[in-house]
Amino acid sequence: MTLRIVPLSEALGAEVTGPDWAQPLDSRTVAALEAAFLEFHLLCLRSETLTSLAFLGLARQLGTPQTQLIAEGRQADAPEVSRLETTYRSMADKPDDMRSVRLSGWHTDDSYFPVPAKATLLQSLAIPDSGGQTRFANMQTAYRDLPEEMKARIEGLRAVHRYDTRRAKAPPIELTREEEAETQEAVHPLARRHEDTGETAIYFNANRTDRIVGMSAAESDSLLDQLDRHTIQPKYQYHHTWRVGDILIWDNRCLIHSVNMDFPVGQRRIHQRILLAGAAPAHTKAP
Numbered sequence: 052m053t054l055r056i057v058p059l060s061e062a063l064g065a066e067v068t069g070p071d072w073a074q075p076l077d078s079r080t081v082a083a084l085e086a087a088f089l090e091f092h093l094l095c096l097r098s099e100t101l102t103s104l105a106f107l108g109l110a111r112q113l114g115t116p117q118t119q120l121i122a123e124g125r126q127a128d129a130p131e132v133s134r135l136e137t138t139y140r141s142m143a144d145k146p147d148d149m150r151s152v153r154l155s156g157w158h159t160d161d162s163y164f165p166v167p168a169k170a171t172l173l174q175s176l177a178i179p180d181s182g183g184q185t186r187f188a189n190m191q192t193a194y195r196d197l198p199e200e201m202k203a204r205i206e207g208l209r210a211v212h213r214y215d216t217r218r219a220k221a222p223p224i225e226l227t228r229e230e231e232a233e234t235q236e237a238v239h240p241l242a243r244r245h246e247d248t249g250e251t252a253i254y255f256n257a258n259r260t261d262r263i264v265g266m267s268a269a270e271s272d273s274l275l276d277q278l279d280r281h282t283i284q285p286k287y288q289y290h291h292t293w294r295v296g297d298i299l300i301w302d303n304r305c306l307i308h309s310v311n312m313d314f315p316v317g318q319r320r321i322h323q324r325i326l327l328a329g330a331a332p333a334h335t336k337a338p
């Protein structure tokens with residue numbers, strides 16, 4: 052089977068074609084995918100739409116799927132697979148200002164947990180005619196470009212991540228009492244070392260990072276605002292225009308993402324998602 056891996060942008064990402072993703076992969080293909088994942092941080096597997104069981108079968112060859120916080124979208128035959136629908140059903144659902152939609156905010160999945168998911172697999176099942184891209188930014192390159200004094204300043208700092216924060220531009224969906232009980236504050240290093248490559252990334256989540264431990268609110272906000280502006284510069288970004296069936300798998304340890312929520316009312320936008328278990332984030336050096 053020929054595996055073809057082609058970069059998608061200067062910033063990050065590669066397209067992968069060749070295999071039938073519904074079938075078991077041979078060990079050489081899995082090894083090549085793992086190497087490409089570490090090199091490009093995001094892979095786009097071009098595919099037909101998969102059943103939730105086939106999607107889960109693929110994910111199991113790449114890591115350990117875990118059930119997701121929001122119970123509502125979980126599939127009965129495969130609870131690790133969640134179905135996410137972002138369709139605007141009526142004009143009243145779509146705001147004029149996209150910043151008021153939570154998914155428009157830059158984030159990394161799951162960072163309100165002490166052990167966040169290492170990777171996300173997302174497959175499109177239905178897409179609108181225009182808009183709806185998922186945008187990604189490379190936090191390793193953003194870290195590498197920081198002035199040395201800023202690298203020294205954030206070294207060893209820890210930040211508090213919460214399901215919601217006063218800093219977020221839009222509120223999240225409401226949790227059930229059981230879901231809320233599962234989301235306590237988590238504290239993570241601001242400069243995060245990648246477990247597999249040793250590279251450092253800025254680990255910042257505009258929707259979830261609340262404050263830096265040991266700093267006044269004003270000082271913390273000022274530093275987080277500065278990092279926010281730095282990390283979302285266009286040169287660090289790749290915007291994915293979905294085709295039906297595309298499977299993206301991205302590395303939450305070194306990428307942030309957001310959604311262009313500007314797409315036509317009434318056109319369906321549906322994905323299925325799997326999170327792969329990770330490890331507790333580590334500092335670049337011992338704090």
Ligand SMILES: [Fe+2]
Nearest residue numbers: 158159160308
């Ligand atoms: Fe996300």
